[in-house]
Amino acid sequence: MEQIGLWAGFILTLMIFSYILGDNVLYRLAVYIFAGLSAGYIAIVTWDSVLRPWINGTILSPGAGIGGIILGAIPLVIGALLLLKFSPRFGRLGNIALAFIIGVGTAVALVGAITGTLLPLVSSTGSSIAVNRVNGILLVIGVVCTLVYFQYLARRTSSGKIQRGLHVRAMGFVGQGVIVVTLGAVYAAAILTSLTIFSERVSFLLTRISGG
Amino acid sequence: MGRRLLTIPAAAIAIGFGLITLAGLVVGNDLGFLSTLVSLFGVRPMTDILLQLVVITVAVTVLIGIANLITVHFGRIRQRKGGWGYSVVLMISTLAVIILTILERANILSGSPSITTILLENVQVSIESALAGLLLFSLVYGAFRTLRNRFTGWGVLFTLALLIVLIAALPLPGFQLISNVRDWLMDVPVSAGARGILLGIALATVVAGVRVLTGQDRSYRE
Numbered sequence: 465m466e467q468i469g470l471w472a473g474f475i476l477t478l479m480i481f482s483y484i485l486g487d488n489v490l491y492r493l494a495v496y497i498f499a500g501l502s503a504g505y506i507a508i509v510t511w512d513s514v515l516r517p518w519i520n521g522t523i524l525s526p527g528a529g530i531g532g533i534i535l536g537a538i539p540l541v542i543g544a545l546l547l548l549k550f551s552p553r554f555g556r557l558g559n560i561a562l563a564f565i566i567g568v569g570t571a572v573a574l575v576g577a578i579t580g581t582l583l584p585l586v587s588s589t590g591s592s593i594a595v596n597r598v599n600g601i602l603l604v605i606g607v608v609c610t611l612v613y614f615q616y617l618a619r620r621t622s623s624g625k626i627q628r629g630l631h632v633r634a635m636g637f638v639g640q641g642v643i644v645v646t647l648g649a650v651y652a653a654a655i656l657t658s659l660t661i662f663s664e665r666v667s668f669l670l671t672r673i674s675g676g
Numbered sequence: 677m678g679r680r681l682l683t684i685p686a687a688a689i690a691i692g693f694g695l696i697t698l699a700g701l702v703v704g705n706d707l708g709f710l711s712t713l714v715s716l717f718g719v720r721p722m723t724d725i726l727l728q729l730v731v732i733t734v735a736v737t738v739l740i741g742i743a744n745l746i747t748v749h750f751g752r753i754r755q756r757k758g759g760w761g762y763s764v765v766l767m768i769s770t771l772a773v774i775i776l777t778i779l780e781r782a783n784i785l786s787g788s789p790s791i792t793t794i795l796l797e798n799v800q801v802s803i804e805s806a807l808a809g810l811l812l813f814s815l816v817y818g819a820f821r822t823l824r825n826r827f828t829g830w831g832v833l834f835t836l837a838l839l840i841v842l843i844a845a846l847p848l849p850g851f852q853l854i855s856n857v858r859d860w861l862m863d864v865p866v867s868a869g870a871r872g873i874l875l876g877i878a879l880a881t882v883v884a885g886v887r888v889l890t891g892q893d894r895s896y897r898e
Contacts, residue, residue, distance in 0.1 A: 465787060469794035473802030480806035484813060492762055498803040500766040501795065504773025507742045514735035518728075539729055543736030559686045561733070562896040566888060567690035568730045571697035574885035581878035585871050599860075603868045610872025611879075639872070644830045646869025648837030649861060655815050655838075656845055662809030668802075 474672040477665055606642045613639030687891055694889045697723050746770060837861060 479494035522528055522536025542561040549558035589607055593600030612635040618628045628636070700723025703714045714720060749763035777792050779785040789797075819838065823831055844851060844858035887893035 465791065466789065466794060466798070469798030473798040476799060476803050477806040480803060480810060483810055492759075493765055494803055494806075496762040496766045497769045498800065498807070500769025501773055501800045501803075503742050503745055503766075504770040504777075505796065505800065507739060507770075507774060508777050510735045510738045514732060515739070518732050518735075535725070539732035539736055542729075542733045543740060546733075546737060547740060559896050560689060563686035563690035564693055565730055565733060566896050567692070567694035568697045568726050570690075570885045570888040571694045571701065572727070572730075573881050574698060574889070575701045577878040577881035577885070581874055582882070585875055585878070589871055599864050602864050603871075606865055606868025607872045607875065610869055611876055613872075614876050640830065641833060642865050642869040642872065644833045645837040645861065645865045646873070648834040649841050649866040650870075651815065651819065651834075652838045652841035652845075655812065655819075655842065658808055658810075658812035658815060661805050662812045665806050665809045 470672065474669060477669060481665075605638070609635045609639035610642050611639070612636050613643065686896055687894055690894075690896060691889060691891050693726060697726050698889065700724070700726075742770075837866075 476494050476497065479490040482488055483491040518539070519536060522532050525532060528536070542564060545561035546558050548554040549562070589604060592603050612632060615632075616628075617632075618626045620626050696719055699710075699714055700719045703710050703719070746767065749766050751757075752763040753760050753767070773792065773795060776785065776795070780790055780792060785791060819835075823835060840854060840858050840861060844855045884893065888895075
């Protein structure tokens with residue numbers, strides 16, 4: 465059975481690589497198989513890891529009172545309300561469910577952005593000066609200039625032209641350079657990663673062909 | 677009028693539950709009156725329940741999404757729309773995984789490794805890896821086209837950074853200088869750019885979050 469699976473992987477890899485010659489039936493078939501399998505697995509994992517434990521622990525729990533049953537049913541009701549979004553007549557009822565998700569999600573995102581990104585990044589950027597003074601200062605300048613590049617506040621000059629201040633433009637220019645270098649490096653990292661995966665796939669194909 | 681009435685509870689729900697969750701997540705034990713208030717009203721256990729409810733609701737929406745995918749493709753097959761053959765393949769592969777898993781759970785199918793494991797490890801992972809490998813060609817071709825169509829100073833800087841990182845990855849002797857330049861690039865400008873972008877995203881998240889929690893942004897109305 466495992467050999468059949470390996471050969472299936474071999475054929476599907478070739479079908480995907482056939483895209484190098486252009487969009488074709490084989491490539492599309494492989495992509496649809498992939499989409500189908502992914503949907504199936506996601507459904508199973510969602511049911512097994514999230515929904516079944518929740519339903520067993522609330523609605524179907526032997527000791528669950530009416531409160532537990534109601535609590536267990538709330539997400540199912542919210543899900544049903546979301547389905548109403550498809551209806552032009554009752555679509556607005558779905559907004560209530562959406563508002564609940566957005567409200568709680570926003571609070572989580574807000575706390576996550578402050579405690580998970582803002583505070584640690586600002587702290588580590590500031591403390592990098594203590595590790596290496598020159599590089600640390602350059603790092604802080606780079607971060608500030610990057611942030612300045614993304615602000616578009618400008619003032620009207622006496623001639624009526626709307627323009628950013630000279631220092632803001634200069635900092636924005638440096639920031640643009642930093643972003644370009646960052647994107648170049650990230651692009652190169654993406655190429656290296658895909659090259660590694662591609663060579664692994666070619667090695668897999670050759671191993672299969674040579675009977676390994 | 678009825679429509680307007682429905683937007684008020686939606687806003688109240690978003691703001692109310694958002695603030696309760698925020699209070700439960702942020703307020704610790706050392707904030708004096710606020711901490712007492714949070715403990716008094718049981719905000720922290722309430723926050724835990726709210727978070728659980730959202731996770732379960734998202735899981736329900738995932739299942740609704742998959743059900744919608746199956747319905748859409750079933751409709752394409754029934755109406756014999758263009759490319760309906762692909763929809764048949766998609767339906768078969770989705771249902772195959774679900775049915776095989778059910779049969780395995782019911783001990784009707786057995787074997788080690790199980791068929792679903794083989795499907796996951798040898799079929800799904802193979803396709804995923806091949807697609808990720810295919811990305812190589814798209815990335816290289818994309819970079820080539822960008823440079824060919826628009827030759828600017830920023831384009832040259834982009835290519836320089838790209839080439840330095842690529843060349844420094846080569847396991848060849850004599851590239852020590854480029855390797856050092858690559859290390860400096862990654863430590864200083866790339867790190868600064870990445871931090872700047874992440875800080876920008878976080879700041880934008882905070883602004884958007886505050887707008888939702890103060891009722892200025894009501895995107896859930898539409």
